[in-house]
Amino acid sequence: xxxxxxxxxxxxxxxxxxxxxxxxxFGHAASLAGVPVDDYVRxxxxxxxxxxxxxxxxxxxxxxxxxxxxxxxxxxxSTLQYRKNQYPVIERYALSLEDDWDALSVPDPQQAGRMPExxxxxxxxxxxxxxxxxxxxxxxxxxxxxxxLLGMETALYLAVDDPPRLEHLMDFATEVIIRFxxxxxxxxxxxxxxxxxxxxxxxxxxxxxxxxxxxRLRQVFQAFTEAGAVANWLHIAxxxxxxxxxxxxxxxxxxxxxxxxxxxxxxxxxPATCLDGNIKSVAFVEGSPNxxxxxxxxxxxGFRDQGGFxxxxxxxxxxxxxxxxxxxxxxxxxxx
Amino acid sequence: xxxxxxxxxxxxxxxxxxxxxxxxxxxxxxxxxxxxxxxIRGIETAMxxxxxxxxxxxxxxxxxxxxxxxxxxxxxxxxxxxxAPMSTKGTVVIATLEGDVHDLGKNIxxxxxxGKGYHVVDCGKDCSLQKLMDVTEKExxxxxxxxxxxxxxxxxxxxxxxxxxxxxxxxIKVVAGGAALKQSSxxxxxxxxxxESAFDILHxxxxxxxxx
Numbered sequence: 295x296x297x298x299x300x301x302x303x304x305x306x307x308x309x310x311x312x313x314x315x316x317x318x319x320f321g322h323a324a325s326l327a328g329v330p331v332d333d334y335v336r337x338x339x340x341x342x343x344x345x346x347x348x349x350x351x352x353x354x355x356x357x358x359x360x361x362x363x364x365x366x367x368x369x370x371x372s373t374l375q376y377r378k379n380q381y382p383v384i385e386r387y388a389l390s391l392e393d394d395w396d397a398l399s400v401p402d403p404q405q406a407g408r409m410p411e412x413x414x415x416x417x418x419x420x421x422x423x424x425x426x427x428x429x430x431x432x433x434x435x436x437x438x439x440x441x442x443l444l445g446m447e448t449a450l451y452l453a454v455d456d457p458p459r460l461e462h463l464m465d466f467a468t469e470v471i472i473r474f475x476x477x478x479x480x481x482x483x484x485x486x487x488x489x490x491x492x493x494x495x496x497x498x499x500x501x502x503x504x505x506x507x508x509x510r511l512r513q514v515f516q517a518f519t520e521a522g523a524v525a526n527w528l529h530i531a532x533x534x535x536x537x538x539x540x541x542x543x544x545x546x547x548x549x550x551x552x553x554x555x556x557x558x559x560x561x562x563x564x565p566a567t568c569l570d571g572n573i574k575s576v577a578f579v580e581g582s583p584n585x586x587x588x589x590x591x592x593x594x595x596g597f598r599d600q601g602g603f604x605x606x607x608x609x610x611x612x613x614x615x616x617x618x619x620x621x622x623x624x625x626x627x628x629x630x
Numbered sequence: 631x632x633x634x635x636x637x638x639x640x641x642x643x644x645x646x647x648x649x650x651x652x653x654x655x656x657x658x659x660x661x662x663x664x665x666x667x668x669x670i671r672g673i674e675t676a677m678x679x680x681x682x683x684x685x686x687x688x689x690x691x692x693x694x695x696x697x698x699x700x701x702x703x704x705x706x707x708x709x710x711x712x713x714a715p716m717s718t719k720g721t722v723v724i725a726t727l728e729g730d731v732h733d734l735g736k737n738i739x740x741x742x743x744x745g746k747g748y749h750v751v752d753c754g755k756d757c758s759l760q761k762l763m764d765v766t767e768k769e770x771x772x773x774x775x776x777x778x779x780x781x782x783x784x785x786x787x788x789x790x791x792x793x794x795x796x797x798x799x800x801x802i803k804v805v806a807g808g809a810a811l812k813q814s815s816x817x818x819x820x821x822x823x824x825x826e827s828a829f830d831i832l833h834x835x836x837x838x839x840x841x842x
Binding site: 377380381383446447450451453454495496497498499502531553574575576577579580612613614 | 646690691692693695696699729731732734737780781782784809810813814818
């Protein structure tokens with residue numbers, strides 16, 4: 295089985311030759327190649343080459359064209375600050391409460407901000423890897439983009455002070471995400487993962503998730519499915535236990551879970567959905583290969599009789615992670 | 631000791647209702663209740679109730695931010711610009727360290743500590759170690775609170791206690807929180823306490839000051 299076949303079988307809870315392993319390697323691929331992270335997130339060719347190098351070194355089952363979580367907001371008009379060897383941060387949000395949001399237009403992924411660079415990276419990765427390895431693009435979730443357009447605090451207060459206005463902006467965010475995701479699929483992504491940190495129950499109550507975010511996630515995933523995505527992958531970190539039961543209604547095929555949620559709880563909440571997780575990100579920086587191996591073996595044992603599991607970290611493997619720790623994760627899946 | 635005159639204020643704060651919170655405070659004020667009493671029996675009671683409600687499973691920023699916003703508005707009424715609130719429990723210096731601009735967690739901590747009667751000196755985000763130490767030397771706080779959403783600031787966090795020692799300020803406690811830092815340990819970060827939430831830091835400080 296190649297990586298893509300292994301993942302496709304696992305998503306359907308069918309037999310695979312081994313448990314797939316997906317290390318969430320983004321900026322770490324740049325660190326590995328000695329490329330500054332701020333260059334990596336701005337140049338599609340560099341990103342693709344670093345991802346291919348990391349794949350050769352580690353031999354896991356997926357590559358990512360993931361820059362950071364500010365690609366969409368920059369394309370709409372936010373100003374980012376790029377610092378040496380770091381992910382960019384938002385310096386000025388695209389929108390304020392005083393703006394007329396009716397005048398907003400959805401950015402063209404072929405032209406806006408760094409979107410074309412990400413599409414180029416996807417085209418290179420797919421050309422090089424074909425259907426052997428999963429090629430993953432990335433969009434942020436509707437509420438996450440809303441908080442990235444307006445600022446987290448302003449968006450959260452708006453949710454209470456003027457819910458219809460917030461929903462109006464979330465609808466715009468949904469359009470931006472769908473258009474960008476479809477362009478990624480056309481460029482070669484097998485699927486765009488949906489990163490949604492602001493939709494975590496650490497930030498918003500589950501009721502808010504159900505009423506505001508869930509219907510829009512459903513729209514996003516439906517559009518991706520219709521455009522040929524091989525699966526729908528939702529990534530929300532933090533204590534997601536209480537929102538996991540809503541994932542099937544959103545059309546989620548792969549559910550990421552972080553270290554906050556135990557493997558047992560995640561499986562109880564989602565008995566028929568493929569899970570990926572959940573080793574602590576910081577363990578790849580501070581821990582040893584033995585630590586990672588022990589965590590990985592524990593997860594593999596827990597899921598042995600169930601299937602539907604992809605061995606992974608709970609969130610991003612930080613850029614400064616120790617390479618031997620990433621290797622230990624991959625090795626665990628091979629021998630486990 | 632509870633004070634039933636504060637019930638409406640406590641409820642309004644917990645619901646995050648700014649206008650009602652301010653209206654309740656004005657009403658209490660006009661009835662002759664002192665600012666200090668409103669803080670201790672009203673605001674602190676509300677924060678204690680919020681603390682009890684915010685377990686790991688139930689915690690969300692939205693609820694705390696709304697209550698925090700109501701508290702901030704109430705404090706503006708109680709202590710108009712220029713009239714500094716009395717500090718009943720001591721000073722805490724807080725910062726999001728250089729390289730990290732994600733300061734929401736720090737802002738939440740500020741709201742919680744102010745709401746529970748601490749004096750908070752906020753060094754802001756992307757704060758250099760030099761600035762943090764200069765402010766600490768001037769303020770001589772009970773503790774320093776540092777927050778971090780991203781892992782690259784960990785090496786800087788590890789230097790805080792070393793810098794305090796160099797300035798002979800090593801009796802000051804260092805507490806850490808935030809998505810990246812809370813995955814680590816106090817030993818690895820070289821701090822006195824790693825908190826899961828803002829309320830964890832409050833409990834730690836209350837433990838140091840003898841508050842319950």
